[in-house]
Amino acid sequence: MAEPLLSVRNLGVTFGNRVVLRQLSFEVHSGDCLAIIGPNGAGKTVLLKALQHLIPSQGEIQWSQEARLGYVPQSVAADRELPLRVKELLAAKARVLHLADQEMDQVSSELSLSPEFLSAGIGTLSGGQFQKVLIAFALLGRPNVLLFDEPTASLDELTEERIYELVHQLQAQRGITLILVSHDLSVVYRYATRVLCLSKAKVCMGAPKEIMTPETLEELYGAPPKYYRHVQEL
């Protein structure tokens, strides 16, 4: 088997006395779509941050040499009053990473960002538009791994659908590896190639069909999973 893109060994994260993640080990291979599921407070977001060394952790996190990460956070507490236009934000990242000018144009056309959209102030954007900016921001620098934290948590169904289509397209076009945190089990079932479940009671990993059984999900969420049945009916 090829070298894993990411190898995690005995990862632990504690905040003060509170243990959020304990002895977590898993691997991600190139082209995978790993979905991280679990109830609130299980440490899904913390895991994504720890993988990028944004918070202190114990254990070993080994990315392969060629891994270039793009991160779409759950939300950004950006100041709505900030006098910043979309293109100024993207250009700032492009300059920090010393990217060629055409990179920004490429990302803009991939996400169909119009000139008007690029000239809009970030404070004037709707939730879906803002999410699009975060995705564009993550795609600058041509990452081959995207870490998505509940990318559609605050969006209506149609926008959510579009964003997942977009992500799926990118995965197909660029062969991007996805690490995805989601509450939406139907999305997980549709897109994920592997599932990592996190909860206080249980940590497990496997193919969606193995992991997403009514028994495992009940154990994981502590209640019968109504969404799962809904998926099965589809």
Next chain:
Amino acid sequence: MGLRPSTIVTSRNCERSVRDSLAERRGAFSVDAGHLYAILLAGLFAIAAGLVGSAALMKRMVLASDVMSHLALPGLGMAFLLKTNPLVGGGATLFLGTLLVWQLQKKTELATDASIGVVFAACLGIGALVTPREDLLEALFGNFQKLPLAGFLLGTAAVILVVAFLFGMKDRLILDLFSPELAAATGVNVEHLDLGFLLMFSLTILVGLRFMGGLLSSALIIIPAATARQLTGKMAQFVVLASAVSLISVAVGFLISTLILKTSTAGPTIVIVSVLLFVMSLLKKR
């Protein structure tokens, strides 16, 4: 013969009067140059204050900034007490205070607010206690006095450093303003950037400390930026406008205090001019 001594005396008198008048002229010249240096540096300070202020406003660290200028007060007071250069004392406590605010910034917002409130009161209290009474007014509100060439050059170097930092770090600062987390994910060392920014902030306050005083020097960093923010929603315009408003406040405030009020304590007048400009900006927006 009888005339000679008197002639000598006269010629000596004449010599002395020429020497005195030369000395006076030299004195007058050096006073002019010193004042010119002070005015030029005040202008440079105003520009740096506008730039730093616009960044501080966007970083929403106005309260922290206000306290930082007060951090200079105990040092200023000690320097007056020990008859050393006030800027050395003010600079020392300002630098320590900068590190303190940097540490506090990493903690939760509520704790920062509370701690800053305590530090603010403590500095004002200690500053007022240790400063000799006759120097208290100058420590709090500054004094527009002549500046030696060395002081002018040092001040200018400090302003150049501040401007160079802000322009050099512009893109990193933008990412940090948008989201410290995404900035860090992009590879920006956010902690170092924050410390660098706070140091530039302190340096700007230090340049303005002489003529604005420990109580008012941060006002010129905050108020013109707030004014500019009312007038534009574009970042580049905002930053330039903040510097322009700051420069106008210093120029008009200085002229009013020198020509009309005939006082060398220009700080309060400058602040009032900047507040008036802010009020006008509010009216314009409505």
